Amino acid sequence: MEFIISKYNYWVYIALMMIGFYAMIGKKNLVKKIVGLNIFQTSIILYFISTAAKKGATIPIIAHGNGEAIHAVHAAQYVNPLPHVLMLTAIVVMVSTFGVALAFIIRIHRAYGTLEEDEILAKEE
Amino acid sequence: MTEQFPILVVIIPLLISFTIFLFRLTRYRYEWHLSMAATFFSFLVSLSLLNTVLQTGPASYRLGGWAPPWGIEYKVDYLSGFMLVIVTLVAFVTSVYAGKSVKEEIGEKGGVPFYALYMLLVAGLCGIVVTGDMFNLYVFLEITSLSAYALVGVGYKRRAIVAGFNYLILGSVGACLYLLSVGYLYIMTGTLNMADLAQRLPAIYDSRVILVAFALFMAGLSIKMAFFPLHAWLPDAHGLAPSVVSPILSACVIEVAAYAMIRVMFTVFTPAFIFEVLPVREVLSLAASIAMIGGSIIALAQTDIKRMLACSSVGQMGYVILGVAIGNHTGLTGSFMHLFSHAIIKASLFLAAGSLIYKTQIYEISNLKGIGRKMPLTMATFTIGALGMIGIPFTTGFVSEWKLAIGALEAGKWFIVPVILLSALLNAVYFGRVLEIAWFKTDELHGHEGKGEQEKGHKTEVSASLVVPPFVLVSLSIIFGIAAFVPLSIAEKAAGMLLGWQ
Numbered sequence: 245m246e247f248i249i250s251k252y253n254y255w256v257y258i259a260l261m262m263i264g265f266y267a268m269i270g271k272k273n274l275v276k277k278i279v280g281l282n283i284f285q286t287s288i289i290l291y292f293i294s295t296a297a298k299k300g301a302t303i304p305i306i307a308h309g310n311g312e313a314i315h316a317v318h319a320a321q322y323v324n325p326l327p328h329v330l331m332l333t334a335i336v337v338m339v340s341t342f343g344v345a346l347a348f349i350i351r352i353h354r355a356y357g358t359l360e361e362d363e364i365l366a367k368e369e
Numbered sequence: 370m371t372e373q374f375p376i377l378v379v380i381i382p383l384l385i386s387f388t389i390f391l392f393r394l395t396r397y398r399y400e401w402h403l404s405m406a407a408t409f410f411s412f413l414v415s416l417s418l419l420n421t422v423l424q425t426g427p428a429s430y431r432l433g434g435w436a437p438p439w440g441i442e443y444k445v446d447y448l449s450g451f452m453l454v455i456v457t458l459v460a461f462v463t464s465v466y467a468g469k470s471v472k473e474e475i476g477e478k479g480g481v482p483f484y485a486l487y488m489l490l491v492a493g494l495c496g497i498v499v500t501g502d503m504f505n506l507y508v509f510l511e512i513t514s515l516s517a518y519a520l521v522g523v524g525y526k527r528r529a530i531v532a533g534f535n536y537l538i539l540g541s542v543g544a545c546l547y548l549l550s551v552g553y554l555y556i557m558t559g560t561l562n563m564a565d566l567a568q569r570l571p572a573i574y575d576s577r578v579i580l581v582a583f584a585l586f587m588a589g590l591s592i593k594m595a596f597f598p599l600h601a602w603l604p605d606a607h608g609l610a611p612s613v614v615s616p617i618l619s620a621c622v623i624e625v626a627a628y629a630m631i632r633v634m635f636t637v638f639t640p641a642f643i644f645e646v647l648p649v650r651e652v653l654s655l656a657a658s659i660a661m662i663g664g665s666i667i668a669l670a671q672t673d674i675k676r677m678l679a680c681s682s683v684g685q686m687g688y689v690i691l692g693v694a695i696g697n698h699t700g701l702t703g704s705f706m707h708l709f710s711h712a713i714i715k716a717s718l719f720l721a722a723g724s725l726i727y728k729t730q731i732y733e734i735s736n737l738k739g740i741g742r743k744m745p746l747t748m749a750t751f752t753i754g755a756l757g758m759i760g761i762p763f764t765t766g767f768v769s770e771w772k773l774a775i776g777a778l779e780a781g782k783w784f785i786v787p788v789i790l791l792s793a794l795l796n797a798v799y800f801g802r803v804l805e806i807a808w809f810k811t812d813e814l815h816g817h818e819g820k821g822e823q824e825k826g827h828k829t830e831v832s833a834s835l836v837v838p839p840f841v842l843v844s845l846s847i848i849f850g851i852a853a854f855v856p857l858s859i860a861e862k863a864a865g866m867l868l869g870w871q
Contacts, residue, residue: 268538281541288549295556327555330504334548337511341541344515348522348534355527368528 253294260287272361274352278345285338289331296327371421375430375443378414378453379496379509382407386488393482400484401468408461408491415457415495419450423859429501437501438562444501447863448705451856452498452628455709459620459716459842460491466720466838467613473727474525474611481523490516490617497625503551503561503637506629507544510593514540517614517622524609532605539602543592550586553578554637566637574646579638583647586633593626596690597660600683604667608676612723615675619682620716624708627689631704634693635867644696653694658788660687665795673732674722677799678715681758684792685711688773691785695776701864702857703772709856710765713846714757720839721751724831734803741808743829748807750839755800757846760793764850768857 248255260283267280304325306317349359356364385407389400421428427446431437445453464487471483493513500506518540522533555561557578558569573579588599595603607618634643643649664684671677685707692704724747731737741748757764770789777785830836849856 265542268542274534277538281538284542285545288545288552291549292552295552327552333504333508337508337544340515341511341537344518345534345537348518348530348537351522351530352534355530364531368531 254291257287257291257294260284260290274349274359274361274364277361278342278349281345282338282342285334285341289334289338292327292331292334296324298323371417372428372430374414374418374421375428375445375499376432378411378418378457379492379499381410381414382488382492382495386485386492389488390482390485393485401464401471404464404467404484404488405461407488408457408464411491411495412454412457412461415450415453418445419454419859421445422447422450423862438560438565441505442501442562442564443499444564445499447859447866448628448632449498451705451859451863452625452708453495455712456494456498456621456625457491459712460494460617462838462842463613463616463716463720466616466723466835469832469834470613470723470727471611474613475523483520483523486516486519487614487617490520490622494621494625497629501563503554503563503566503633506633507548507551510547510626510629511544513622513625514544514593517618520614521606521610521618524611524614526609528605529609532602532609536602536606539592539599543589543599546585546589546592548589550582550589553582553585557582563632563637567639570638571641574642580647583638583642587630590626590630590633594623594630594686595683596686597656597663597683600660600664603683604671604676604679607679607682608671608673612675612719612726615679615723616716616719619679619719620712623682623686624689624712627686627708630690631693631867640696640868650694650696653690654782654785657687657691657694658785660684661691661788661792662795663687665792665799669795669799671799672734674725674734674737674803675719675732677734677803678718678722681796681799682711682715684796685715685758687792688769688789691789692773692776695773695780695782695785697776697780698861698864698868699772699779700776701867702860703769703774703776705860705863706765706772706853706856707769709849709860710757710769710846713842714754714764714766717750717839717842717846718754718758720835720842721747721754724835724839725751727835728829728831734806737803737807738810739807744831746830746836746840750836750843751807752804753843753847754839755804757843757850759796759800762850763847765846765853765856766850768850768853772857 264280264283264287267283268277271277271280298320301321301323304322353359356367358364385403389403392400418428422445427444430443432441475481475483490513493509493516496509497506497513500509518533518537521536522530551561554566557573557576558566560566560569570579592599607615610618661684664680664687668677668680668684671680688707689704692700692707725737725740725744726732728744729740757766760766760770770793774786774789777783
């Protein structure tokens with residue numbers, strides 16, 4: 245029980261990932277598939293951010309006054325900023341993928357007149 | 370200047386891509402020339418980098434001057450230099466071919482900025498090859514993939530859009546699995562640099578997180594590489610893409626994904642992990658054998674020439690992973706040699722098929738009766754490429770298959786040799802079918818053709834800019850099939866370095 249509760253962030257991201265995956269496979273509408281892909285990618289972002297958190301830590305900004313010397317800090321007092329930085333890049337990638345996917349959906353609608361996967365496959369038979 | 374070559378080979382195509390995109394606001398249409406110049410520059414830079422690496426050892430470049438592991442490092446060693454030359458060569462030759470083909474097939478349809486996307490694709494490919502940082506590889510993997518999805522979507526038939534959409538969904542899942550694996554590695558070691566990871570991982574080899582990270586990145590990159598069970602997007606995507614995009618997709622994009630898999634397997638998870646801790650050899654040799662035979666079987670069933678070539682790519686990626694699964698020096702050498710051989714030959718096959726489609730608008734193989742007499746140069750290119758793919762001696766395909774077979778025998782896995790033989794025979798069957806229809810059948814509907822039409826001065830061959838690029842590539846495969854020591858020496862050094870011999 246403690247195993248589940250103490251690592252609840254991992255369970256949440258796995259649940260979200262599987263929800264997104266199911267949407268990509270199970271839904272017939274193409275827009276819903278894209279939303280599933282988005283949920284899938286967002287769950288990975290959630291995983292990274294959750295690994296960056298520390299108990300009782302504060303924002304990773306070190307304030308220097310003018311002329312103050314650079315001093316060492318205890319890393320345990322600050323939240324790990326690297327996963328946040330990586331996830332900014334990943335969010336940009338996610339948004340670009342979403343944009344390309346929506347462009348595809350516009351073209352598919354123009355070419356086929358429908359956005360349901362089974363109707364598109366039927367038109368291709 | 371030469372210290373900046375690792376970054377220049379990525380940045381110049383990137384900048385040219387944005388320049389081309391801005392040029393579209395004016396009325397000047399120098400996109401083709403700009404892209405030819407940029408890919409030629411990248412090709413020269415990659416040759417110079419390979420030369421530097423062969424003489425003085427691996428070259429590295431630190432972005433922003435930050436020392437690794439805090440900064441991103443670009444590391445060019447033997448395998449990276451080799452892959453870079455292959456990728457930029459195919460990119461340059463394809464961009465020369467692109468002038469007429471893009472005008473005919475894509476034109477100004479829907480305002481598609483073809484050359485801008487193409488330059489982005491080349492920049493992404495070069496970036497994956499030179500980078501030494503795991504997350505940077507993910508970024509460039511996504512740059513490559515997004516450009517590839519968009520380029521597939523401008524294909525000739527309506528179905529190309531659905532093919533591009535499928536590719537997008539599956540490719541994004543693959544890249545996300547890779548990102549998850551990077552995340553798992555990061556939380557256990559705290560670093561993203563490949564060399565640093567290789568030093569920190571041995572202490573935690575028995576951790577379950579590392580095992581899952583390995584499984585995740587293998588799954589993710591297998592999707593990108595179209596390794597047999599996860600190949601379903603490839604026949605549609607590569608077969609329906611425009612004629613000028615299919616060569617780059619089949620010869621470069623999936624090969625660079627295979628390169629990324631090999632790089633992470635051997636440089637990050639060292640051979641000690643993948644061969645001793647995990648039974649990678651046994652599992653991968655079974656999977657690669659299934660991929661080789663399965664890819665050839667589905668290629669047998671195709672009636673469309675580009676889909677057949679695309680399914681053939683599925684089988685050929687099996688060869689590459691077979692070399693990894695064999696695991697000794699000769700096997701890895703054969704694997705890298707096959708990366709070289711498959712890139713050159715598959716690109717020239719797709720370019721030749723594109724010339725056939727450009728001239729005759731025929732996609733089905735059975736309708737290509739007697740095309741060998743009407744377009745002899747293009748069909749000659751296709752024939753030599755087909756022989757190279759089968760593995761006839763004096764082509765690079767033979768050299769790579771020979772090395773794989775010898776490596777398998779050295780490792781004691783004799784049962785791989787009949788698999789290679791069977792795959793070569795299947796290749797001979799489906800390529801032979803095309804060659805027979807093209808050269809030996811006559812086209813009854815159009816009457817007597819051949820010498821009569823050519824004597825009348827009626828040009829039936831396509832123009833030089835469409836004939837020369839595939840011919841150059843396929844003649845390179847013959848030249849390096851005879852003078853095999855040139856690429857083999859580089860491949861052997863690369864294999865030695867990855868196995869940790871230096």
